Amino acid sequence: MELNIYAYKCKRCGELHYPYKTICKKCGENDHNEFDIVPLPKKGKLLTFTTLYTLPSDYEVVTLALGIVELEDGNRITGQLDIKNPKIGMKVNGKVEVVRKDLYKKHLGMIFYKA
């Protein structure tokens, strides 16, 4: 089964939200059941990125590359990067994988690779 990250589409106006909000940011629809769950696309271009050298306690690596990606449908997502020399504007493909392990849980999220 292919894993996805989901966005929330307002049933009234069609506005996409990622992450989830209780009230639609565009039309103010406030019945929280009135959202359709739609998978975010995985292709996009890199908007900006950083390599982090001081990591939070759950990581056992020395550096961590993070970026914001503008997806095909115009939505944006923050994710990890597995790319050697990232450049602003480059095309990337995402995969949903483990991005953080703490004592209790493995957290899934999007990791981007060079397209």
Added chain:
Amino acid sequence: MREVYVAGIGITSFSRLEYPLVEIAAYPGLMALRDSGLKKVDHLYVANMGGGRINGQTGLASAVVDHMSLTPAGAETIENGPASGASAIKQGYMAIASGMHDVVMVIGAERMREANPLEATDFVATLTHPQAEYIYGVTLPALAGMFTRLYMEKYGVTARHLAMVAVKNHKNAMDNFFAHLHEDITIEGILDSPEASTNNPYVADPLRFYDVCPVSDGGACLILATAEVMKKINKPMIRLAGIGQATDTHCVHERKDPTELLAVREAARQSFKMAGVKPSDVSVAELHDAFTILEIAESEEVGFFKKGEGHLALERGETQIGGKIPINPSGGLKAKGHPVGATGVGQAHEIVLQLRGEAGKRQVKNAKVGFTCNFGGFGNNVVCLTFIKE
């Protein structure tokens, strides 16, 4: 609404403090009481972000009010991330302006260095979106790094500009006894020399060690009072004239243009409007330079310079003491230090010193209007204050 004035101020060193959080809050309160000559307050607000998580101390205000023997005065703890300090001052203002209280003590206090650096970074990172940012390992330096890269790309800001902010603020802090870092750094040492990459390694590329504020303990206090109380205590009339607050999306990736800090723009606009002044009237400002890029970006968003021109004004020396609009004469978060919950009160403390003319070697001449920008999260909750000397 009634006018609100600053009756007394107090501060601790911003550094590593080896005494309990309650005392870090109480000492600046004590200094402010002495400064004002007042013995009692009607209400106490304590701004703090990490007491519960880092120091195992919840209900901080209740502990502080008793520690200072100010009971039965009302007391509340205010948590609004790194903007807790200015938020607490806002609460103090509203309590007096509304007629509910006549004298209010506002304290900001934080003891972050009780935790190890990993825990401290992780604690601040809990400000980010839990599912969409935090789980990826996103920290505040990571958001600032991504922001800086975009800013460099769009406006031509360079590593040299960032280093200039650090050098300026470190220089200012040399004259501030209470600052965390008394290190007179140079551009050569952190950027140009062969040793620079060792002295100044990357933290969140393109941000380096000297682009990031230290993790500090510290406390600061302002006592706010009505005009009537001020008549009795013979202190300079520094009026808290304007307050603005605005919010922005929790996730940075949701912002239409992530190089814009809309909450800063809106909070500053409200604050100036309420005070009846323009950005060009400001004689001295304390901006929230948790990262050097933020001093440049905020100086544009609050209206001192046009968008994309803050780094040019910095090059011309306009933000130095003696320049057109001195920014962070205290050393800023960069060198004075950043005890998160206390920072907003610390900024206001510096502005009151400057407006009173008591800032010593770092005094800005003829300071009449002072401004602070206290920046919560990565710009998702911002409080701006304007003070006027009467």
